Amino acid sequence: MDDGIQWMVGATTSSGWMLDVYFARGIGAEELALRMGARRGAGAGPMTDAEMAGLELDAYPERGPSSAVVRVGEHAGWAFALTYGPYLDQLEKVSRDGVEAVHYHYNSEHPPTYVMYAQDGRTLCGFGLGEERCRYGQEPDLLLPDLVAAGILHPDGQTYCSPGFDDYADRQRRGLAIFAERFDLSLPRAVLAEEPLPVYAIAGSPAPDFEEISAWAATNGRPLPDERLRLIPARLRQEYERATDPQWWDRRAGPLTEGVGWRVGLSKLHTGAVFLNDPDRDTER
Numbered sequence: 001m002d003d004g005i006q007w008m009v010g011a012t013t014s015s016g017w018m019l020d021v022y023f024a025r026g027i028g029a030e031e032l033a034l035r036m037g038a039r040r041g042a043g044a045g046p047m048t049d050a051e052m053a054g055l056e057l058d059a060y061p062e063r064g065p066s067s068a069v070v071r072v073g074e075h076a077g078w079a080f081a082l083t084y085g086p087y088l089d090q091l092e093k094v095s096r097d098g099v100e101a102v103h104y105h106y107n108s109e110h111p112p113t114y115v116m117y118a119q120d121g122r123t124l125c126g127f128g129l130g131e132e133r134c135r136y137g138q139e140p141d142l143l144l145p146d147l148v149a150a151g152i153l154h155p156d157g158q159t160y161c162s163p164g165f166d167d168y169a170d171r172q173r174r175g176l177a178i179f180a181e182r183f184d185l186s187l188p189r190a191v192l193a194e195e196p197l198p199v200y201a202i203a204g205s206p207a208p209d210f211e212e213i214s215a216w217a218a219t220n221g222r223p224l225p226d227e228r229l230r231l232i233p234a235r236l237r238q239e240y241e242r243a244t245d246p247q248w249w250d251r252r253a254g255p256l257t258e259g260v261g262w263r264v265g266l267s268k269l270h271t272g273a274v275f276l277n278d279p280d281r282d283t284e285r
Contacts, residue, residue, distance in 0.1 A: 004180045006173040007189050008104060009113070009129070013084060014053045019106045019192075020083040022070075022090065023185060026099040029072040029198070032079040036070060036090045038200035044228040046196035047071065049082075055226070056233035057085045057204075067204030067231045071197040076186045085203060096121040102179055113172060115179055117142075129172040133158050146178045199229065206230035213240045 012019050024032045034040060049071070057067045068085025087105070095101035095118035103126075106113040116126030116136065125142040127135045132147055135157075147153040151161050152174060179185055191197070207213070210230050217224055217236060220243070225232055232240075242248045 004177065005104070005185050005187050006176050006180065008106070008187070008192075009169055009172045009176060010106075011192060012106070012108065013082060013192070014049045015084065017108045019104070020087065021104045021187075022081040022083070022094055023102040023104075023187075024079045024081075024094050024099055025077060025101075025183075027079055029074050029079045029081075030200075032081050032094060033070055033072050033198075033200035033202065035094045035096070036081060036083075036088070036200075037068075037202035038070070039205070042205070042228055042230070043198045043200050044226050045071070045199035047199050048196050049193045051196075052084050052199075054233075055084070055229070055231065056235050057231070067201065067207075069199055069201050069229065069231070071199055073191060073195070073197045075188065075191070076184070078185060080187060080191070082192065082197075083202075088203065090202075091116055091118045091123055092121050095119055100183070102183060102185060104176075113176075115176060117179065117183070127175070129175040130168060132175055133160065143178055143182065146182055147175075150174055150178055152178075201229045201231050204231055207232045213237065216240050216244070 008019060008021065022032065022036065024035075027035070030038075030040075030043065033043070052069070052071070055067075055069060057069065066086050068083060068088060070081040070083050072079065072081045074080070087107075091101055091103045094103075098120050101118045103116045103118075104113070105115075112128030112131050114126060114128050117124055118137075123137045124139045125135060125137040127143075132152055135141065135144075141157060144153065144155075144157050147157075148155050152171075153159065154161060188195075207230060210225065210232060213232050213236065214225055216222075217240070222236055222239065223233075225236060245251075
């Protein structure tokens with residue numbers, strides 16, 4: 001099954017700290033982007049992962065319109081979207097009208113890595129890798145037989161087969177393999193870093209001041225933002241505001257709130273979950 005998806009454990013995009021991937025079976029790549037918030041026909045690229053850094057996405061609303069994009073493609077019967085920007089919960093939107101969807105979310109600063117499965121607009125099951133006895137969704141035990149067969153949990157769903165483990169990455173790969181095998185998921189490694197893929201803006205586009213800032217950039221010799229994505233790179237916005245807003249320095253001296261945006265978003269993952277004491281893992285909950 002090609003590369004499977006186990007290689008994604010510990011991997012990140014060019015952001016250096018996160019890997020967020022949506023898979024959808026039953027729709028194509030452009031439709032996946034549309035369901036995540038893109039405008040039809042507004043794709044740009046193709047672009048590699050390294051080239052995404054040039055977009056300078058702004059994941060912090062207090063610094064400007066929060067922006068996000070996806071690189072999309074298709075492989076082995078599934079459409080996929082690699083997301084860049086703040087955490088956005090799109091799983092049930094992606095899976096509406098009978099579509100199957102899987103969401104993989106890794107944030108190096110906020111373990112565990114979550115993998116969720118949905119179909120027809122309902123989140124059915126999922127768990128944190130390494131924390132499989134705390135399961136989510138409307139059918140939380142849907143993958144319990146797979147967890148038992150993989151030697152991760154006993155049939156009671158609460159007891160680990162190996163309470164202590166030294167190779168946490170290997171344990172995560174075993175948990176992720178359950179999704180790969182159950183839903184026939186695979187994704188080549190080259191897709192992440194090497195392969196140029198179409199890009200769609202899914203948040204922050206069109207920027208309401210796109211024309212104004214673009215005109216200022218052209219007049220002042222700054223790089224012009226992408227006309228198709230219609231996003232304003234964070235650095236360009238900062239330069240524009242510093243040059244045109246007399247109160248810019250005063251506002252910048254206010255309370256520092258950097259980092260709030262993605263932390264608030266990530267907390268949505270825990271909504272409605274039932275957490276159990278886990279003596280085997282000392283992780284942030």
